[in-house]
Amino acid sequence: MPGVLPDGEPVPTDGSLPPQALAEPELTGTPLAFYIHVPYCATRCGYCDFNTYTASELGGGASQATYAATAIEEVRLARKVLGGADLPVQTVFFGGGTPTMLPAADLVALLGAVRDEFGLAAGAEVTTEANPESVDPAYLARLREGGFTRISFGMQSAREHVLKILDRRHTPGRPEACVREAREAGFEHVNLDLIYGTPGESDDDWRASLDAAIGAGPDHVSAYSLIVEDGTRLAARVKRGELPMIDDDVHADRYLIAEEALAAAGFSWYEVSNWAASPAGRSRHNLLYWTGANWWGVGPGAHSHVGGTRWWNVKHPSAYSQRIAAGQSPAHAREVLDAEDRRVERILLELRLDSGCAVSLLRPAGRKAAIRAAGEGLLDARSLAEGFAVLTLKGRLLADAVVRDLVD
Template sequence: MPSVLLDGDAVPASGELPESALQGLGSRPFGFYVHVPFCVTRCGYCDFNTYTAAELGPGASRADYAATAVAEIRLARRVLGAAELPVETVFFGGGTPTLLPPGDLAEILRAIDGEFGLAPGAEVTTEANPESVDPASLARLREGGFTRVSFGMQSAAGHVLAVLDRRHTPGRPAAAVTEARAAGFTHVNLDLIYGTPGETDDDWRASLAAAVEAGPDHISAYSLIVEDGTRLAARIRRGELPMPDDDVAADRYVIADEMLSQAGFSWYEVSNWAATPEARCRHNLLYWTGGDWWGVGPGAHGHVGGTRWWNVKHPAAYAARLAADASPGHAREVLSADDRRVERLMLELRLDAGFPLAEIASPARPAVARALAGGLLEPEPFKHGRAVLTLKGRLLADALVRDLT
């Protein structure tokens, strides 16, 4: 979760949602995002809402966090009323969720199941740093109902990890994948980052090869973004490191798509590749296709029926709100029909299924024709009424969305 909170309308102390948000509740996929804001150290590139022990004051105990999160889950049930809302996906992110004991994470999951009910075959994911788990903790997570684990690998090159301030050693992510498989996890993801200052094409190829060799069924690859306020941004500003180059990033993306495709992975979202359809991250697909979700935790965002809200940022303030039986919501916004249309285009166009041509506004039709002529859209799906990105189109997806809106 980004560390800067946006302005918006006030959230009532009860957490009550507008009537418009509750219309159609239960007809759309529903999930939970659980933000665990704790980290051993803060990575130099990270702008998420995370805290080390030294940054936390009174009222923000890691030991009490599960009980506080459960209180928000109970608030969610009150706010959403009696509607049948089987939870299709749960995603524990951070921070490092696995800094909490497996029993605490399972307690939070049990509360979601108890208040809402997990749908049959629900996907339950936790992020983890490779060094924050071991065979015993992974086994307890699997026993506690988790079905998927996502490890932050970033790179196989030690000097790249050092620039990113990552603490694990090269080779540990592969060992963690093996341990997760042994614990019974069918679905395992590795996250990679490309474009780090000092990374070479050979470094990137080696990282991709190591990720594939580790045996996950899902790989995510993201271009490094230099966020204001991070240590990495400060080092670049002082001239210690060069700013990542967009052309280099584009070349690295092409390398990733080529190597992952050759290894049997298929892209289904611009930054995500899966070995099988079943390996796709269903929680992220819920986000990308306009589902509903409740965000639990400090700084977490939720969305129901076109209303989006975000919680207070600091864990102590978050805990204090819930201790007072009040919503931890900081602010919210009700998206207009036009906002929702643009957001849907922006997200769905990044998927391999693409976006319906018939739903692109008439003024943007010339831009669609230019995109097809310029090789940004696949010709065959276009004939069947879908705008689906080519590899070149994926490299220019953000610019294309602007043209089409």
């Protein structure tokens, strides 16, 4: 099971926010996004520690069949909490779990609730994650007709033995077919998620996965190093010695292989783990996260941020449903970020982007660290001279260490 929710201060039962979170320009001067969490999966992947539940894990008091109606009530709560301000939503992202375990009509209804309560900005981006085995052409066509503009498939690997270690259910080749079916349904923007560093994966396996992903024709690829999270089945297998732990040098080599293959195919990195074939292919929703926008997270365990206040919902679907049914906020706790918190978060997030973070965010010690990092080839010297700390390829491999030095 996923870890325990963090501590924080209590949230009023009506979900009301501190006055400063709703003040100008915190609210209307900042883009608004919605994240909608669907906490269901057919099976739990061995590496997953997300807030998701299989049928056997749900217990009583929660129904997948009524989930959309319950989540719609939280969208309506969001409208009450944020008041009557004109807040057209820029992006909506359905994540999980496996959102496509719900009927397409349920996802379309949830999107309709956001549209009815807030309105969607012109050209709004609407994304759902999907497991390859959970969709077919008719399902994808229904999503597209219902207003979805982007879809992200969990491919992870093209090698069967790697998928088996990850406990993925789809067969090699199915994600590539999904890209074709999504294109035929009218989706212009399609992402494939990949994972590298799985125990038992070779460099050639990773190259084959990249070749298969690129050959499928998406306009976006995400590539993440596998993190063995405590409490997962994969962690238990590693601890027992059934599987080897992959070291950092292997992860670095795999990242370089990804950069080389994706760049050769015309993809450009715009965030450390994300590549797009064009600026239009970038995930606008994730860019809003990374640049400090406002977002409301709907669903069990979902996190939200509005005007410097961050909160997170109760984790279990039954507790979430009970709160909503009682007309109460499902928020578990919250924290109000001060100016220093927000400064540090901007550095942490913006440094991961190809645009970098402004040197003006750095304190004197951080500016000295940036100059040292440029001398070591970790930051781009020309960009630094122009007032921005931008990671080089070498710097991307050591991004966490660079960030730690710059936030001092």
